[in-house]
Amino acid sequence: MILHPDCEAYLEAVERWREKTSIQSWADIGADRAKAVFSELKLSRMPTLPEMDLVEDYEIEGRAGPRRLRILRPKGAGGRPLPVALYFHGEGYVLGGIEESEDEARRIAANTPALVISASYRLGPDHPFPAAIDDAYDALLWAAHHAAGFGGDPRRLMVGGTSSGAGLAAAISRLAATENGPRIALTYLLCPWLDLTMSQHSVLDYGEGYGLDRTDLEWFRQCYLGPDEAPDHPLASPILHPVPPRLPKTFVLAAECDPLRDEARVYARMLKEAKVPVTYVMAPGMIHAFNALIHLIPGGLPQIAAIDEALRGV
Numbered sequence: 001m002i003l004h005p006d007c008e009a010y011l012e013a014v015e016r017w018r019e020k021t022s023i024q025s026w027a028d029i030g031a032d033r034a035k036a037v038f039s040e041l042k043l044s045r046m047p048t049l050p051e052m053d054l055v056e057d058y059e060i061e062g063r064a065g066p067r068r069l070r071i072l073r074p075k076g077a078g079g080r081p082l083p084v085a086l087y088f089h090g091e092g093y094v095l096g097g098i099e100e101s102e103d104e105a106r107r108i109a110a111n112t113p114a115l116v117i118s119a120s121y122r123l124g125p126d127h128p129f130p131a132a133i134d135d136a137y138d139a140l141l142w143a144a145h146h147a148a149g150f151g152g153d154p155r156r157l158m159v160g161g162t163s164s165g166a167g168l169a170a171a172i173s174r175l176a177a178t179e180n181g182p183r184i185a186l187t188y189l190l191c192p193w194l195d196l197t198m199s200q201h202s203v204l205d206y207g208e209g210y211g212l213d214r215t216d217l218e219w220f221r222q223c224y225l226g227p228d229e230a231p232d233h234p235l236a237s238p239i240l241h242p243v244p245p246r247l248p249k250t251f252v253l254a255a256e257c258d259p260l261r262d263e264a265r266v267y268a269r270m271l272k273e274a275k276v277p278v279t280y281v282m283a284p285g286m287i288h289a290f291n292a293l294i295h296l297i298p299g300g301l302p303q304i305a306a307i308d309e310a311l312r313g314v
Contacts, residue, residue, distance in 0.1 A: 003210075003257055004285030006299035011211055011287070013296075017041075026095070027219035031125050035095055042100040047295035049103060050110035051075050054150070057098075062138035064122070064131065069139060070098045071150050072109040072116040083156035083185075083314050084147040085114040086140060090163030090191075090289055092220030093132055094124050104162065104292045111308045115152035117143050121168065128226030133235055136168040137175055144182035156314045160188030160251075162292050163260070164220070167193040170267070171235040177246040184248040185314045190307065191255050191289050192264055194239045196221050196231035200262035207259045212288040214259065239267045243274035250278045251310040253303060255286035281306045 003011075018024055026034040054073035059066045073082065085108050089101035098105075098118050109116040121135035140159060147154050160169045166189040173187040198217060207214030225231060234241040250271055254264035261282070268280035283290065283303040290300040291307065 002285055003287075004297070004299045006297040007211075007257065007285060007287045007290065010293065010296050011209070014211060025213060025215050025219070027215060031094060031223060035123075038091065038095040039097070039100055042096070045296075047103055050106045052106065052109065053077065056150075060138065060142045062135055064134060067135050067138065068098065068120045069142070070102075070105070070118040072105055072118065073151055074109045074113040077113050077151070079151075081148070081153035082113060082115040082151055083158060083311070084143055084152035084154060085109070085112065085116045085158045085160065085188075085311060086143050086169075087116055087118045088121065088136060088161030088165030088168045089118070090161065090165045090292065092193075092216065093164045093167075093224035094220050101162075101165075101292065103295070107294075107304075108307075108311065111304075112311045114158070114311060115147060115150055117147065124220075124223035125226065129224055129229045129233070129236060132168055132224070133171050133175075137172045137181075140172050140176065140182055140184075155183075156185050157182065158186040158188060158311060158314055159184050160186075160190065162190040163289050164193050164224075166190055167236070170194060170238050173248060173250075174235065174238060174244060177248070178244050186249050186251060186310065187247075188251045188253075188307065188310060189264070189267070190253045190291050191258055191260060192252065192267070193260055194237065194267050195263040196225065196236045197240065198231075200260075200266070202262040203259045205259070206257055206261070210257050210259065210287050212259055217259065239263050239270060243270050243276060247271065247274070247276045250276060251307070252278065252280045253291065253307060254280070254282045255288055255290055256282060256284050257286060258288040260288060279310055
């Protein structure tokens, strides 16, 4: 392992921020303050966003009440129907949201090009498992039935996200396959969190000093699962369970210097052994969720091109 210089510079900046704020981990400051601090930090460092033909917030009626979606249609797409990319943000099922992940959602919309539906979901610890999965599946159902009204082609429906958002995408792809749900053309998993037991070796190898520490992972898990849910539930840790029939074609991106690296690799291998078409890309020298930090870690652009290629193939 050789950490990419862009990642080294980013991690040094993170360390300077930690020293300045005296925040060593999100767990130290509690969920409410962590949400506010993360939001302010991410929004204050948002890069220039690609222009869109359409940016519309839309409220759907989910099983637990109203949920917000943001619909993004890129410029220059013309009148032809676009593939539909349902996107779920990351940040441990606790932090973040549509605004904080706007750069990643717009990048996917512009680079594919695709009609992107960026979906909110209830966050822990106030709304523990399976609230986020229920919301994500409700968003999938809405996208399958309504994307055409916004210029999308529901026959080319893609479901994905980053980190915990990728975990949600894997969970609802599993639900759709086992419950005769909407047909998904591609599941795209970017630095996914797929084993909440944290039993993979890379959690030990990269669990401190690489931008996502084991202490934060443990806190995220506690906030998400609550006091009662086991971390080995099939919808929380799919790599611990057999691959069900009818899973869609899948793209998996892993980062070499990521505590979640091994679960991405294991899941890709499981899909291949189950005869699910799968593409696995491991980004050398990159850290967790570098794809959502590409304006700060431009050395990851070759792997961003691999994501774009996978989504364009739908």
